[in-house]
Amino acid sequence: MKHTYLAKLLFLLLFVCAGFTSAFAQTGAVSGRVLDEKSQGVPGATVLIEGTTLGSSTNADGTYLIQNVPAGAQTLVTSFVGYNAKRQPVTVTAGQTTALPDISLAENTTLLSEAVVVGYGTQRRQDVTGSIATVSEKQFVQGQVINPEQLIQGKVAGVQITSGGGAPGSASQIRIRGGSSLNANNDPLIVIDGVPVDNSENKGVSNPLTLVNPNDIETFTVLKDASATAIYGSRASNGVILITTKKGLSGEKLRVTLNSQASISEKTKTIKVLSADEYRSVVNSYGNASQKALLGTSNTNWQEEIFRKAYTFDNNLSLIGSVGKLPIRASVGNTSQQGILLTNKLVRNTGSISINPMLLDNHLRIDINAKGSWVDNTFADAGAIGNAARFDPTQPIFTGDDARFGGYYEWLNGDRTLNVNGTRNPLAQLNQKRDRSTAKRAIGNIQFDYKFHFLPELRANLNLGYDLLRSNGTTAVPAFAAIEFSNRGANNIYSQKKDNKLLDFYLEYAKQVGEHRFTVLGGYSYQDFIRDQPLDSYQASADGTIIKAAFPFKTQNTLVSFFGRTTYNFKDRYSLTATLRNDGSSRFPTGNKFGLFPAVGLAWRVKEESFLKNTNLLSDLKLRVGYGVTGQQDIEGAAGNYPFLARYTYGEASASYQFGNEYVMTLRSEGYNTGLKWEETTTYNAGLDYGFLDGRISGAIDVYVRRTDDLLAKVAPQALTNLTNEIITNIGSLENKGIEFSLNTNPVRTNDLNLNLNFNATYNENKITSLGNTLPDFQGYAVGGIGGGVGSNIQVNSVGYTANSFYVQKQVYDANGRPIEGLYADLNGDGKSTIDDRYRYKSPVPKVTLGFGSNATYKKIDLAFTMRANLGNYVYNNINSQQAALSGISTNGFLQNLTPDFYNTNFRGYQLFSDYYVENASFLRMDNITVGYNLRTFAENKSNIRVTAAVQNVFTITKYSGLDPEISSGIDNNFYPRPRTFTLGLNLGF
């Protein structure tokens, strides 16, 4: 079970390739053209010989040619996303090309017979009982998209994707129907071509998904409710995102596509701070003598200095089709993206190959996918953003006479030594720090799907996958730089190795008896994760002197699962899906390792009943109900991989203790919980899929309740009972309730003009319903660290409130509406103003999220846009709370700038816990507008050129006073601004 199957995989690969040399005689070809309702050729439609993988995608003009089709009677199935599929009988003659009449496709957005990717297989959409949303290439967000998850931002009800800021490759927070956990992981499971990928923290990579090229992706399928996700039991509590990459078809002609984009990005605005003159006047009127003496004579706009116009170039070349009978797709991509913050850059090279041969009379299908990427990051110290807003605008960038710190102006003490507390010069911070990393990731799998010769209804599927990551990085700072002055510079290195393996095996039996269709599936899954960081903690000065020796870290965890699923369908009207999964995790103690997760879903296609069958207005109506339990065991971030073992940790040399003349290294006993078990989320879902006017209006409505019990939360154990003060414990419950609504319409459909509009809305309410035993005056568990006070937290997890609610004091205002400094409502009525007067006020989580998009085509021009809105989300303006009080201008012998909010408050001291700083951050954002123009007349209609122009982050409407209202943590501090990006693109296919 160790590494042997990798060798096996290689061997099989060789063997499979060898298998293709044998050609089959007695074949012919089929050709034709696929048209839409306007009699225009449909490019990219799939044309398939039924029961085989022989097929093709149509060319730019809608024509296709399928070769090597066995002679005799065949059925040609033509399908395309957004259109009803068509079946056409054809008799193929050996050695000839049979020309078929034009096939006209009718548009339909509900696509009932479309195959939907579900866990471990596909289902017909009409049979699906769970809440599943599919987004395919046509609906993807366009423009400059570097991270795959951004392709579906704002496109799916119930899925909230918040980018971490404007840095290239920064991590997004993805939440499906709110977070179901407090301290365990809240990220959905992401499965790429059947391989659940490791999305945990990577050294040297901000966002592990950056390592997948968005251009390789064909569809996203989002599994939202438990009846859909339960098949992934152990890791499905936060929903599942299935990513399917593009694949070639057998018999398809090889086609080449070239995608090229060039972008320019720039900041939209900067944090409002006082100008040099305004600042001088404030210090001169309010400051003391020593503060006035520190003022300089320059006028520096620090924020203008640290940002730049950034360029991005993105080129992708792909090859799709078949070589002989072997379907193949291969692609290479190169992306070079600058960040708008000086020095920041990401360079990515990707390659992918997928081959999908059929062997043994089409009984054995083999899918081989391999994706590799190589990313070089140049990180910029984002602390420079906050420092630029803080740095005294009356000081120059360079001193002109003092060359000690590379010539940069830095705060000094009275004796002209470096003031170590001073705000560091943000330009020096960027230019003197070289922070680079290289990450290489390989994701791949080989999947065998075998239809038994003696029993074709029985299918065996074996999937062997891997997800490997190698990364390393260096941070170099010269000895003279102020940022690392006390360490005499830096020359740090780090590295990480991840080896994740997967084995899935299942058997499925599918049978139709009269009007009864059923499937039974049983399987086994094994996953193993190893992370190795040999250079942890290593720190050296610029000359290489070791400051801290490396302290290696390695960890492993394993999941073993047994699962089963049965589906039953009667008369194509009544569907049932029942799932059972038994999951074992190495993170729990013996006896608690396994959790049992059942789910059941029912669907009723009401439209098919006789009383609705003849209604033309209504084209689809399906009711769905589902119930299921999913498990959560991903507590590595909060408790590591061995939270139940009595164990000891070695201390590093820098944390030794003196015994006489020796320094003794230490061994620390760690806290542990021998009673840990699975956290369980129970989901109830009821949904309705609807369609009107032959699908011109369609969508779904879902209501859900998700209750998490045995919540894995870090809480205080009884003092003295454990070897830590906070331990992960199964305690309490949490609930998410919500409604989702989606609507797709096609209001205008003429020969020249086609307009599609889609809209989705989600209402979600998150509430902690229990944290074990509580007392009336217990405030809950503080979270959400802020700047301005070390160890100060602004948020709290308390029973009866949304997770991460702000916990603040109620500001009292004067008659003019100005906040009165230090005066807060005595909410507990004890006559004193203490921290017990704080109250829970709002949270960073939006109550309502809206997405609105449109695709319009007018002749050869197309236009698409995506808008998003979040309503009811609040942000703590940590910039103002730290920089709008007079005491902020000077501490420890240096000056700091203020924001103009000081003019509103006139606060002398910090009022960090005032609810004045918690602001409504609801917003409406135009994410993206793209215009495209198709030139299809090139090279006798065989080729296609498309040019596009896109603008991203076009505008944002909000009342929030800070830079950007969309901050997932809800704490606005040091935020890397999202740039506005203009992109020109060229798409060439031949």
Place this chain on the structure above:
Amino acid sequence: MKKTFVRGFATLSVAASLLTAATSCVGDLDREPFNEVTSDVVYADPANYKMVLAKLYAGLALSGQTGPSGKPDLSGVDEGFSNYVRQYWSIQELPTDEAVIAWGDDGLQDYHLMNWTSNNPFIRAMYNRIAYQISACNEFIRESTDEKLSGRGITGVNADNIRKYRAEARFLRALSYFHSMDLFGNPPFATENDQVGSFQPRQIPRAELFSYIESELKAIENDLVDARANQYARADKAAAWMLLSKMYLNAEVYTGTPRYTDAITYSSKVINAGYMLQKTATPVSSAYGRNFLADNNTSPEVIFPVAFDGEFTKGYGGTTFIIHAGIVGSMPAAAFGMDGGWGGTRTTSAFFKLFPDTAADRRGRFYTKGQTLEIDNLTEATNGLGVVKFKNITSTGAAGKNLTFPDTDFPMFRLSDAYLTYAEAVLRGGTGGNAGQALTYVNELRTRAYGNSTAGNISASQLTLDFILDERGRELHWEGHRRTDLIRFKKFTTASYLWPWKGGVKEGRAVSDNLNVFPIPSTDLVANPGLKQNPGY
């Protein structure tokens, strides 16, 4: 032929994978850590006991397993704040006349303003740190019994050494229980007989805890190494005696029953153990001042230190905090052997006024330039005088190894404290000592303070209890004793002694007596329903 082969191969490979998978993989759910070690592995090797003991000592000095920070012992609090000495210093000094702090960290100002509640993060951090230290000691004490050692085949010299380690662990536990009793009155209680994670600690009444600590310290007396005979920074018999004498001095506060005679007995044991006052000044330091410098490990009067080192024992607590925070306004950091100040701690005018003549009394060293004597604004670092005491330079003036993390050790117990305990216990009517000796001890401290001059010496009639309190302030200020002393003299909450901003008003005011003990943090009241909150909270 080919097809048969392929089919055979496919079936075979599927079957083989399945078989290996099903048999070996459920067993793979028992993963063992790579870098950490399980408890049984640790205690099988006699060499590891010393490393575990080192962690118990480091529990006072460090915040975690990486210096200066990175793998904290405690969560839910800034790692630097979570350090034992830093917390203990803050909770003992900031509510008193000796210290104020400028920072607005959540709940920190509550100390000096005396408006803390059971939700205060700093009180919680102190409570959690003490509980953590006791739990870690319990674990070691449980794993180092004679039965367990012989069960593991550990005998001879190894076993003898481990027996000493175990006595020291019991001392460290007694020390933390003493802090717990002093600060929280009736804290929860557990010993090595309570297994991790499987019991509910009971709340122990203060007097009962007193008896427990007393019995523990007496029980280990024989197992501890003789006074001044152990390795530097490890506890010996004198450390236990000193702790006993401090308990007895305050016994009336803890139990209602005075034990001054015992205080005299045990302080005398310390005094007669061979410690001597540091009496030699150097060109850069007074004799007194040498106890607070980077080479104070050579001081002949330190009974029990918490050791710090710029290379091997680094953290943001302990003397790193005490020295950095005390560098305020225009104080020159370089003169303290540091790379900068944190602009935090100063003192009140009430404390400054304890020194009638700061030129003559070398202990009263204040930084005045740019500082005001009176405090208008607690959060303004230039309000209030700076205190010049702890430094990261040696007695020859050389800076410590590291300008951020001092080598200076924190003197938890010092001979001066034994002298003043003896004197106070005599004055309070304890027997076994005499007033003449008491005066001699006090004047010995004063002679040193006045630069080997008897100009500051006092007469027998001047040696009053009030004088003792003031003298303790002068001699032991910023060493973490003040709050306990003020409570013993009934001056912590009452109107008999007011200092600026006592009780949250500039001129000072009396506050409720319930503030003499801190509240049990609400987090533990929630976790442990068996606990009752202290009165008035």
